[in-house]
Amino acid sequence: MKRDSTHRNATGGGISAALKSVALENADGSLISARGLVKTFGQLRAVDGIDFSVGKGEAFGLLGPNGAGKSTAMRMVASVSKRTGGELSILGMDPSLRGPDIRAHLGVVPQEDNLDLEISVRENLVVYGRYFGLPFSYLRPKAEELIDFAQLREKAREKVDNLSGGMKRRLTIARALVNEPDILLLDEPTTGLDPQARHVLWDRLFRLKEAGVTLVITTHYMDEAEQLCDRLVVMDRGHIMAEGTPASLIREHSSREVVELRFGSGRNEGTAAAISAAGLLGEGDRVEVLPDRLLVYTQEGEATLARVVASGQRPITSLVRRSSLEDVFLRLTGRSLVE
Amino acid sequence: MRAEREDAGTAAEGGPAGERPQPIGGAAAELRAGGAARAARGAAEILGPRRSARSLLYGVWYVTEHQLVIMRSYFTTILMGSVLNPVMYLFAIGVGIGAFVNSNAGGRGPGGVPYIVFVGPALLASSALTVAFEESAFPVMAGFKWQKVFFAMNATPVTGGQIATGMLLAMGLRVAFTVAAFWAFLAAFGAAPAAWSFLAVPAALLGGLSFGALIVAFASGVEDDEGWFTIVQRLIIAPMFLFSGTFFPLESLPLGLQWIGWISPLWHATQLGRVATYGLHEAPALVAAHILYLGALQAAGLFVSFRNFDRRLSK
Ligand SMILES: Nc1ncnc2c1ncn2[C@@H]1O[C@H](COP(=O)(O)OP(=O)(O)O)[C@@H](O)[C@H]1O
């Protein structure tokens, strides 16, 4: 353990470092602050100069497709992965100098569950709490509290190997709470779960959010981002494309409503041109062509749809809906969030 | 402090975070269905202003403790192995091969002692190395690749070096248990006549720790191919077992093959064991060399393990 350079610096800091850590926030009052943060793997710039900051009690999201660099950014914030460049400050400390000190204040839910499958649900919670230096007198009642929180009362003595995906995910989240962290990091908390399991999980996360816990969430589900995040950044290929609240992002980068039209394979492109040419669109409206359908971005969906139909176009199916973060992403990158 | 905890609970109820960083304990306590015992003091209060302090001091032990919890779940298997393995070997060799060898050598095996006395310490050391291999190779592969538990450990204040050391310590405890049981059977079979024969236990343990440290170093360095298990077992462990002075003195091998014994931790551990169990005459300098060599292997293994753990965990 003496070989860890992080450590040597941390211990070298001594009492002055311990005193400084009492503030537990960055100079600007945020809990997490990244400036020009970079991570490369060989030639690949997985995170390519991103800026963001997260305030106390905030639910902050990183939204982006697979490979955008969300997990890589998250692992740097979790103070395990070493950054290649830029500035990163968490709770007033630099993770490359004081990794263990920062990690003591974090709860981490990684993209892939890394529970110990060979031991029981309860043992997983207690064993994990021990790593933070917590005594059994604290951990025994805490484990029971978290078992209830994760709704795993019936499974408490069960080997983790026998749990369903959703149960494992809830246990991973419960485990991340065992040290009563100041910041909870969740990397794709509901990916791979069926809709019902997702809703159970969202409910748990909602409660944490309501309780004022600082959350950082990555996701490639726009509905998850809309439901859980107060503020988010849209990431693509290592860059941040936009930042704001879900509502402000939609307002700035998309129209109020969207008309989805399907004309059948091969006909979408031509019809899009026809619609634009016929002057059916209102001021600021535009048409986006996807392989399987057209998206008409407009302020008044029903009225626009009526004009299209009146002009003699016969869509096979049509749908009017409100704009979502999916549309924001499409607008910003020309691609959809989930391939 | 008690009052502060209550404050935290109230703030949680109210919704927005208070002035201080909001500990989740207050929130989670709020969320509880009620009825379960409440953690009397919050984590922040227990851990003090420098929350990582205890992990810095005791992190290695927490890793070991975790492994012991896992071992508890298959303790019966460990116990059976520790009993059946020595009984089987000692019976086969003491009654079968030993009688045959002894009758051909006028009642004495190699080194002028009954064959089982000659082979006993070698089997003891072999069992140490075998267990060391099993308790290093598989847990390290699981930690990095299969269940990825090392990444979970490292998300806490515990460091890569602490994880590597803790795994080695847990492995050492398991080896010590196996070796102690084996030695008890040796003594019961009359295969460890010397008064200080129990010293064969630390000797075998030292062998197991050195070999285990090398395996941890190796397993933590292998990222993709898992076929190396078989390679190590067939090309390293099997020849080591046969050519380390286990069943016959190393000197009876052609000089061109004796080097296998010299580099093999099994030979050094076995010779130390023989000195302990039946007073094999070995020059004091040679005894020191055995100990130093095993110590050096262990140090080298640990050094490489530390580097591998840090590199893989901080990617
Ligand atoms: N350990 C690694 N070694 C090499 N490349 C990596 C590693 N981790 C991630 N990458 C690459 O970095 C890019 C971003 O990955 P990731 O951060 O996992 O994206 P996301 O979480 O947004 O899906 C991807 O192209 C991925 O292949």
Ligand SMILES: [Mg+2]
């Ligand atoms: Mg990811």
